[in-house]
Each structure stands twice: as C-alpha cells, then as structure tokens.
Amino acid sequence: xxxxxxxxxxxxxxxxxxSKPHHLTTQLIPSRLPVNSVTVKTPSLISCAVxxxxxxxxxxxxxxxxxxxxxxxxxxxxxxxxxxxETLMYAxxxxxxxxxxxxxxxxxxxxxxxxxxxxxGRETPLYFAERLSEHYKxxxxxxxxxxxxxxxxxxxxxxxxxxxxxxxxxxxxxxxxRIIAETGAGQHGVATATVCARFGLDCIIYMGAQDMERxxxxxxxxxxxxxxxxxxxIPLFLGIVGSLRVVSSILRIKQHGDIQVRAVHxxxATxxxxxxxxxxxxxxxxxxxxxxxxxxxxxxxxxxMVREFHAVIGKETRKQALEKWGGKPDxxxxxxxxxxxxxxxxxxxxxxxxxxxxxxxxxxxxxxxGKHAATxxxxxxxxxxxxxxxxLQDDDGQITEPHSISAGLDYPGVGPEHSFLKDLGxxxxxxxxxxxxxxxxxxxxxxxxxxxxxxxxxxxxxxxKRLSRLEGIIPALETxxxxxxxxxxxxxxxxxxxxxxxxxxxxxxxVHTAIKHLQV
Amino acid sequence: ISACGREPxxxxxxxxxxxxxxxxxxxxxxxxxxxHDSVIATSGSxxxxxxxxxxxxxxxxxETEERKSTTAGKFGxxxxxxxxETLMLCxxxxxxxxxxxxxxxxxxxxxxxxxxxxxGRETPLYLAQRITNYYKNSxxxxxxxxxxxxxxxxxxxxxxxxxxxxxxxAKRIGRxSIVAATGAGQHGVATAAACAKLALECTIFMGRMDMERxxxxxxxxxxxxxxxxxxxGSxxxxxxxxxxxxxxxxDSSYHLAGAPVGPxxxxxxVREFQSVIGKETRKQAMEKWGGKPDxxxxxxxxxxxxxxxxxxxxxxxxxxxxxxxxxxxxxxxGKHSATLATxxxxxxxxxxxxxLQDEEGQIIxxxxxxxxxxxPGVSPELSFLKDVGRAEFYSVTDQEAIxxxRRVSRLEGIIPAMEAxxxxxxxxxxxxxxxxxxxxxxxxxxxxxxxAAMVLEHI
Numbered sequence: 001x002x003x004x005x006x007x008x009x010x011x012x013x014x015x016x017x018x019s020k021p022h023h024l025t026t027q028l029i030p031s032r033l034p035v036n037s038v039t040v041k042t043p044s045l046i047s048c049a050v051x052x053x054x055x056x057x058x059x060x061x062x063x064x065x066x067x068x069x070x071x072x073x074x075x076x077x078x079x080x081x082x083x084x085x086e087t088l089m090y091a092x093x094x095x096x097x098x099x100x101x102x103x104x105x106x107x108x109x110x111x112x113x114x115x116x117x118x119x120x121g122r123e124t125p126l127y128f129a130e131r132l133s134e135h136y137k138x139x140x141x142x143x144x145x146x147x148x149x150x151x152x153x154x155x156x157x158x159x160x161x162x163x164x165x166x167x168x169x170x171x172x173x174x175x176x177x178r179i180i181a182e183t184g185a186g187q188h189g190v191a192t193a194t195v196c197a198r199f200g201l202d203c204i205i206y207m208g209a210q211d212m213e214r215x216x217x218x219x220x221x222x223x224x225x226x227x228x229x230x231x232x233x234i235p236l237f238l239g240i241v242g243s244l245r246v247v248s249s250i251l252r253i254k255q256h257g258d259i260q261v262r263a264v265h266x267x268x269a270t271x272x273x274x275x276x277x278x279x280x281x282x283x284x285x286x287x288x289x290x291x292x293x294x295x296x297x298x299x300x301x302x303x304x305m306v307r308e309f310h311a312v313i314g315k316e317t318r319k320q321a322l323e324k325w326g327g328k329p330d331x332x333x334x335x336x337x338x339x340x341x342x343x344x345x346x347x348x349x350x351x352x353x354x355x356x357x358x359x360x361x362x363x364x365x366x367x368x369x370g371k372h373a374a375t376x377x378x379x380x381x382x383x384x385x386x387x388x389x390x391x392l393q394d395d396d397g398q399i400t401e402p403h404s405i406s407a408g409l410d411y412p413g414v415g416p417e418h419s420f421l422k423d424l425g426x427x428x429x430x431x432x433x434x435x436x437x438x439x440x441x442x443x444x445x446x447x448x449x450x451x452x453x454x455x456x457x458x459x460x461x462x463x464x465k466r467l468s469r470l471e472g473i474i475p476a477l478e479t480x481x482x483x484x485x486x487x488x489x490x491x492x493x494x495x496x497x498x499x500x501x502x503x504x505x506x507x508x509x510x511v512h513t514a515i516k517h518l519q520v
Numbered sequence: 521i522s523a524c525g526r527e528p529x530x531x532x533x534x535x536x537x538x539x540x541x542x543x544x545x546x547x548x549x550x551x552x553x554x555x556h557d558s559v560i561a562t563s564g565s566x567x568x569x570x571x572x573x574x575x576x577x578x579x580x581x582x583e584t585e586e587r588k589s590t591t592a593g594k595f596g597x598x599x600x601x602x603x604x605e606t607l608m609l610c611x612x613x614x615x616x617x618x619x620x621x622x623x624x625x626x627x628x629x630x631x632x633x634x635x636x637x638x639x640g641r642e643t644p645l646y647l648a649q650r651i652t653n654y655y656k657n658s659x660x661x662x663x664x665x666x667x668x669x670x671x672x673x674x675x676x677x678x679x680x681x682x683x684x685x686x687x688x689x690a691k692r693i694g695r696x697s698i699v700a701a702t703g704a705g706q707h708g709v710a711t712a713a714a715c716a717k718l719a720l721e722c723t724i725f726m727g728r729m730d731m732e733r734x735x736x737x738x739x740x741x742x743x744x745x746x747x748x749x750x751x752x753g754s755x756x757x758x759x760x761x762x763x764x765x766x767x768x769x770x771d772s773s774y775h776l777a778g779a780p781v782g783p784x785x786x787x788x789x790v791r792e793f794q795s796v797i798g799k800e801t802r803k804q805a806m807e808k809w810g811g812k813p814d815x816x817x818x819x820x821x822x823x824x825x826x827x828x829x830x831x832x833x834x835x836x837x838x839x840x841x842x843x844x845x846x847x848x849x850x851x852x853x854g855k856h857s858a859t860l861a862t863x864x865x866x867x868x869x870x871x872x873x874x875x876l877q878d879e880e881g882q883i884i885x886x887x888x889x890x891x892x893x894x895x896p897g898v899s900p901e902l903s904f905l906k907d908v909g910r911a912e913f914y915s916v917t918d919q920e921a922i923x924x925x926r927r928v929s930r931l932e933g934i935i936p937a938m939e940a941x942x943x944x945x946x947x948x949x950x951x952x953x954x955x956x957x958x959x960x961x962x963x964x965x966x967x968x969x970x971x972a973a974m975v976l977e978h979i
Contacts, residue, residue, distance in 0.1 A: 118646040121640065121643065152674075226930050472714060
C-alpha cells in the first residue's frame with residue numbers, strides 16, 4: 001500500500017516560532033507551559049511543491065489555524081516539533097529526507113507492498129460483527145451496524161507490524177545495521193524483533209520490567225526470535241541537567257545473539273521509562289542505529305512517519321466500506337495509548353467532515369483517582385520524549401505515573417497529532433469511568449463472582465469477554481477499551497449508522513491476566 | 521478398542537492388499553503391484569529423488585477412488601463406515617446434507633464471506649527468502665521455499681477452515697449444540713470460536729495430558745464460551761469419548777470432526793472444507809511464477825492440513841506430495857506417531873486405515889512433542905495415496921522439529937507451530953536432493969505461540 005506524503009515542501013513568507021532555549025535541554029523532562037505561550041502565525045505567502053497527495057484545506061471559521069499536518073517544522077498546530085538534543089537533530093533530518101525520498105520511490109513501494117501482502121497478511125478484512133450489532137440493538141430493533149477492522153489477523157497479532165516492517169526497510173536503505181525499539185505490551189517489541197529476524201538486523205528491545213511480567217508471552221516470543229537473556233544488575237546513576245530524577249538501574253544483558261531484550265527498572269518500569277531508555281541509547285549510538293519508534297509520538301518526523309505507515313488501515317477501510325455498503329463509515333472508534341492504531345484508521349478520513357472520529361483512552365482506576373492514563377482528558381500541554389503534546393504532569397511539571405491494566409495504553413503522553421485533532425474539535429476523546437464499569441458489570445451474562453477485582457477493570461473484562469463470547473474473537477485488552485466504549489456510544493447512534501472499530505490486536509497475550517481476574 | 525466396540529481388524533498386510541469386498545470390483549487387487557520402495561518410510565533407505573512412476577495406473581486408481589469416495593466413502597479399501605447401527609442413519613443424513621451444501625450457491629457464498637472476513641483468507645503464499653538462502657549449496661543452487669501461511673488464519677491454524685464450515689452446516693440442519701474432540705487444542709479453539717460466532721453451544725473433549733501441555737488453548741476455549749471436558753488419556757481417548765457422546769445425543773448434537781478420520785462422510789467433509797488451501801495455492805502459484813508447485817510438503821497427524829494442500833494437486837502427476845509424520849523419540853523406540861511408516865491396517869474410530877497397533881490389535885499410545893500429531897491412526901485417504909504411490913511419507917524426530925522451530929523463527933521471524941515444524945524440519949533432508957530452482961510449497965499449518973513456553977524449557 002502506498003503511503004502518501006502529506007508534508008509538502010513549503011516556503012513560508014513569515015514564520016514565528018518560539019525560541020525558548022529551555023525546550024532544547026529538556027527532552028526527557030516535560031515543561032509546563034502556560035496554555036497560550038506557543039503561537040504560530042499563519043504564513044501569509046506560501047509557495048508549495050506538493051510531493052504526492054494534495055491536501056485540501058480544512059475549512060475554519062474563526063482564527064487562523066495551521067492546516068498542514070504536520071508543517072515543515074513537524075508541528076500540528078502548536079503540537080509536535082523536535083525537542084531533542086543537538087546530537088539527534090541531524091539524524092532526524094536525515095530520516096525525514098529519506099522518508100520523503102522513499103515516498104516517491106516505486107521500487108520501495110513495491111517491495112513494501114509485497115511484504116505487507118505476503119508476510120504480514122494484508123489486506124485485513126472489514127468484518128461485520130453481526131452478533132455484536134444484535135447485542136446493541138434497542139428494543140425496537142434499531143441500532144448501528146458494527147464492523148471490526150481486523151488488525152488482529154496481522155502476522156504477530158497486532159497493527160504494530162505495519163510500521164515495523166516499513167521502518168526496517170527504511171533503516172536498510174539508510175545503511176543502518178542496528179535497530180532499537182521500546183515496547184509496552186510487547187507487541188511492538190515482537191513486531192520489531194520479527195522484522196529484524198526477517199531482514200537479518202541486530203536489534204535491542206527496551207521493555208519495562210513490570211511490563212515484562214504482565215506480558216510474558218510476548219517476552220517468550222522475542223526470545224524465540226533471537227533474544228538471549230542473562231542477568232547482571234548494574235546500578236547506574238544518571239543525572240540530567242536541571243532534573244531531580246536521578247537513579248535508574250538497568251539489567252545488563254550479555255551480548256549473545258542478534259536480538260536482545262533489555263529490562264528497564266527506572267520509574268514505574270513501564271512504557272515511558274522504556275522509551276526514555278531507548279532515546280538515551282539512540283543519542284549514544286546515532287550513527288549506526290535506527291530507532292524504530294512504535295507510536296505516533298516522539299520528535300518529528302516520527303509522528304508523521306508512523307502515521308503514514310499505519311495509514312494503510314484507513315485506506316483499506318475506505319475501499320472496503322465502499323464495497324460493502326457503497327459509502328463511507330459514519331463513525332470510527334479506536335483505543336488510544338500513544339495513538340498509532342487510531343491515527344492509522346483516522347488519517348484517511350480526517351478531511352471527511354461527515355465521519356466522526358472517536359478515540360478511547362484508559363481511565364485505569366478512574367479519572368479522579370489519579371491512577372489512569374487518560375492523557376487527552378486530564379492532561380496538560382508539555383514536552384515529553386521530544387514532542388509537545390498533552391501529557392499527564394503534576395504542578396511541578398513532573399510526569400505523573402500512569403496506570404492501566406493494559407500495558408499498551410499505559411503511557412502518560414499521546415501523539416501530538418491527536419492533541420491537535422482534539423483542540424481543533426475534529427476528534428473526540430473519551431475514557432472509561434467507574435460508573436460505567438459498574439454498569440458493564442451487570443451486563444455480563446455468563447458469569448460468576450468477581451471477587452477481588454477492581455471495579456474499574458470490570459468493564460474492560462466485560463468487553464474482552466463480550467467479543468469472545470459473541471463473535472469468537474478474543475481482543476487485546478487495549479482494543480477492549482474501544483469495545484467497552486460501545487456500551488455508551490451505541491444507544492446514541494441512529495438506526496443503521498455504520499461504525500468501524502479498529503480491532504487493533506488479538507488477546508492471546510492477555511489471557512493469563514484475564515484468568516487471574518475472571519472466573520472463566 | 522475402537523469406538524464401535526468391535527475388535528479392530530488386525531492384519532499384517534503392509535504393502536499388500538486384502539481381498540476387497542465385491543463392491544470394489546477388481547481395482548484394488550492391482551494395489552499390490554504398486555507398493556514400491558520409495559514409499560516405505562523407514563529410517564533406513566530413503567530414495568528421495570524418485571518421482572512418481574507408473575502414471576497411468578495410479579491415475580486410474582485415483583479416479584476410481586474419487587468416484588467411490590463420494591458414494592461409499594471408500595478410498596481403495598480404506599475408509600468406510602465401521603459404526604454401530606445407531607449411527608448409520610445419522611451418517612447418511614449428514615452425507616445427504618453435505619452433498620446439498622456443496623452445490624448450494626447461497627451456502628457457498630456465505631461460507632466464502634466467512635472465510636474472507638472472519639477467518640482472514642486468502643492466506644498468502646510467502647517466498648521464504650532466508651530459508652531458501654539457508655538451503656543453497658556452495659554453488660548457490662537450491663530450491664525455492666514458499667510457505668502457505670495458514671498460521672495467519674483467525675485462531676492461528678488451518679483448523680478454522682473446517683470448523684466454520686461445519687458449524688454453518690450444523691446450524692443449517694438445526695442442531696443447537698456442537699461436540700468436538702481436540703488434541704493440541706487448535707481444533708477446539710477454532711470450534712469454540714465458530715460456535716460463539718454462530719450462537720451454538722459448544723462442548724470440547726480433551727485429554728487430560730493434552731490439557732496440561734497446551735493449557736493456553738484450554739483458557740482460550742473457556743474464554744470463547746465452550747465447556748471443556750477432560751478425558752483420561754490423550755486425543756485418541758478424547759475422540760472416543762466424543763463419539764460416545766454423539767451416539768447418545770444424535771438428535772440434538774453435532775459431532776464436529778476436526779480430522780479427516782472417522783466414518784464416512786467425515787473424512788470427505790473435512791477434506792473438502794480444507795481443500796481451499798490447495799485451491800488458493802494453485803492460483804497463487806500461477807500468479808507468482810506462472811506454473812504449479814513442484815513439491816508440496818505438509819505435516820501429518822491425522823492428515824487435515826496435508827489433504828487440504830494436496831487434494832487440489834492429486835491428479836497433477838508432476839507435483840510431488842510429501843507428508844511428514846512425527847517420529848517422536850525415534851522410530852525404533854516405539855514412542856512415536858509415525859502411523860504410515862510403521863503402522864498396520866485396521867479399523868479405528870469407524871474407518872479402515874493404517875494405525876499403530878500391537879500384536880493383539882490393541883492401539884499403541886502414540887507420542888510426539890507436537891500434540892497435534894499424536895494420533896495413532898491416519899486419514900484413510902492418505903493411506904490410499906500411500907499404497908498407490910501417489911504420496912510419499914517420511915518422519916522427523918522431536919529434536920529435529922525443535923531445531924526447525926527455532927531455525928524458522930530466527931530466519932524468517934515466523935514462529936511455526938510444533939506440528940508445522942515437522943514439515944519444516946524435513947527440508948533439511950529434502951533440499952539437498954532437489955535440483956536448482958525447484959519450487960517447494962510447505963504448509964505452515966499453524967503458529968507456534970502455544971509452544972513457546974515448552975520450547976524455551978527444552979533449550
């Protein structure tokens with residue numbers, strides 16, 4: 001599937017960007033900015049050479065809003081950008097040029113399409129979930145038609161491989177022999193290890209120690225694909241200029257084999273810490289190493305690149321919707337952690353105003369408990385991992401530890417483009433709260449007692465079980481967030497609304513977590 | 521003792537044919553002339569480079585067999601319906617219904633949609649470049665290895681092709697409850713998923729030992745809403761229990777066979793529903809290189825994925841068919857599942873076929889590290905193909921399979937099921953004998969996530 005470059009090369013007559021120096025030194029530390037401190041003036045004169053698809057203007061009523069997603073500085077409105085140390089600037093520019101070059105390269109496109117088809121197993125079906133639709137029909141027989149975009153059928157079991165495959169090909173073009181990646185649920189780690197095995201590249205995966213425990217199947221898979229793990233704990237004190245966070249200890253892995261999994265113990269030992277560790281590695285080894293970032297977060301050009309590589313999801317959906325019912329989807333629903341699967345589905349339809357975009361985040365123990373990962377609902381704007389975006393931070397600008405039962409959504413930040421779409425009002429973002437959890441509890445048909453289960457995860461497991469029992473598809477816990485939201489959404493939708501939900505991954509990896517909490 | 525309660529026919533006639541029943545006419549007498557050395561798979565002499573000889577006679581026999589399989593359920597002298605009286609009517613009804621749906625456009629269209637949107641077909645025919653390079657000799661010559669990616673199916677194995685089709689058939693004839701037996705659990709998971717989708721009740725029988733070895737699949741079945749009943753023993757005992765349950769509940773339940781064994785029409789039905797694998801392969805081979813595959817390789821437990829791949833090409837004499845069984849700890853040790861290599865003809869679970877039996881006709885418990893290959897019998901159709909020399913059967917040990925599992929994971933980033941690893945392991949012996957540029961299609965019948973923990977323990 002071709003990915004279109006939506007970043008026209010533009011010369012702007014006027015640019016105004018904030019040049020506050022402290023941004024550059026705080027790539028790992030968020031800064032809390034007053035809401036209106038960053039402004040971008042609309043260029044009054046633009047000469048553009050658009051490389052492939054041209055982007056129609058998004059009609060806007062009031063003040064001037066940048067309609068380029070992203071613009072040449074990697075910004076989506078005020079979000080995005082490249083808040084990185086000097087050492088990484090060249091690598092990022094090089095990456096961006098390579099990406100644009102390959103966008104027009106037919107050989108590359110053909111190779112990528114062939115791999116997506118024969119290796120990954122695309123295109124994935126758009127499956128009419130008849131029993132699920134029946135479940136949501138109101139007493140008068142009316143309700144939406146629910147379709148599932150089956151990203152769970154991809155090789156390795158999630159949408160992550162779309163991006164991993166393309167970036168691995170890109171890395172080979174750049175002549176990089178060493179790949180690094182971070183992973184939360186392990187799906188991106190498995191996808192990266194898979195493509196590195198396939199292409200014969202050396203690979204190091206950073207994974208939070210807590211995540212390694214709760215996603216052990218994925219750790220097994222990474223080991224089988226080539227990882228050897230042995231243990232030697234070396235405490236390491238790391239000071240970052242201006243920062244109070246100091247200690248991180250890393251489990252050192254002896255260097256056997258081509259693929260390594262490194263456990264990260266700093267912070268909460270989850271995704272954000274793994275990402276920080278991966279970025280540190282990249283800063284150190286930037287000439288030889290390509291960093292396969294797993295989501296639409298991070299410094300430009302990653303949000304754009306990862307989105308483009310996942311955009312195949314939305315493109316296929318458009319085509320399949322036309323085949324199936326001769327129109328477009330009315331509503332798109334996807335779970336949001338970093339935002340890659342959501343962006344992959346939404347991107348194709350962002351300019352179709354009649355298509356509603358809904359992202360569902362993890363509310364963990366509840367939005368007011370402080371233990372959740374609902375960045376777009378409860379976060380504030382700041383800089384994390386190289387990009388300006390919404391993020392969960394306290395009054396001092398320190399990152400709040402996120403929490404979600406699903407490792408893949410357990411990230412305190414979110415892709416800058418999602419932040420932009422939220423502010424623009426183009427996309428809506430919700431999360432699951434406690435009351436809804438209880439409601440969901442009583443809707444479970446087949447079940448026995450939930451003894452020590454947290455109230456807020458009940459809805460999640462309800463959704464997890466519901467799809468298993470009604471359609472014989474076991475969804476990932478991440479996907480289950482989107483599925484759980486259907487409980488609230490479907491009663492509000494008119495009869496015959498065509499709803500497409502991104503079934504972003506399969507739930508085999510979550511089965512052990514599920515049986516701990518469910519009486520199966 | 522087979523499920524019908526009769527003593528299995530014990531015959532020491534490996535390589536020869538019994539006098540056939542009058543209905544078969546004289547065709548099967550010719551069998552004895554055809555068993556030739558290349559087909560007898562012992563660990564000793566392997567003549568891997570022979571191609572099929574005596575074309576016209578084999579062709580005639582195959583055509584005769586095809587005519588017969590749709591009528592009496594016989595493949596040469598194999599197959600049949602060795603069942604208690606109570607089942608005979610049920611089987612005839614099933615057969616009639618099956619014939620109807622084969623030609624019912626509406627059913628076929630619905631099935632095609634389910635296969636496409638639910639199961640995720642068609643599965644790719646993937647050129648495994650790194651495996652191909654691995655098997656190149658010092659001059660850079662070697663065969664081209666393609667993998668038929670049944671591991672990408674919903675459920676993770678080829679079993680779903682058959683499960684969804686039969687579940688749809690069961691719904692059509694008005695059955696509300698499905699019963700099945702499973703070994704590795706893949707057929708159980710596929711059946712449970714299909715039943716969830718079609719709102720049918722589902723009961724799965726699984727051997728206690730198997731439940732322990734493939735516990736992740738048990739959890740999946742439970743999550744999908746199926747009831748899993750444990751049976752003392754392994755797959756063969758689970759199958760016996762499922763058939764007993766079926767006999768007691770003929771009007772309400774439907775026995776969903778996962779393997780092309782059992783009484784007619786089960787072997788034919790399972791084969792037909794799995795034959796989509798071979799049909800796609802033919803089409804994809806034509807697209808990719810404008811020809812047919814030269815060699816097809818598949819693992820053989822009871823034979824479902826093998827028949828699914830082979831059936832389309834049985835009449836193409838220039839396509840070599842190779843089945844790979846499990847040699848377990850080794851053929852001499854007696855702890856293996858290599859039915860076609862060392863078994864003798866008898867009746868088991870309602871069909872006449874090769875099976876692992878001792879001097880007194882008692883079933884020998886099979887062993888393999890791959891749970892899905894652990895069946896002491898085999899499809900009657902494969903027994904027939906072996907006897908007429910159309911297909912060749914070899915075997916591979918546990919250790920060779922584990923090595924292949926790890927090799928393919930590291931070379932291609934595809935973790936194959938332990939069952940499929942047997943077929944992949946056979947490439948070690950096969951590839952050096954093949955001329956340069958031979959196109960080999962290996963059935964990657966399932967993914968190996970379920971075996972990950974076990975393999976890591978072994979390492």
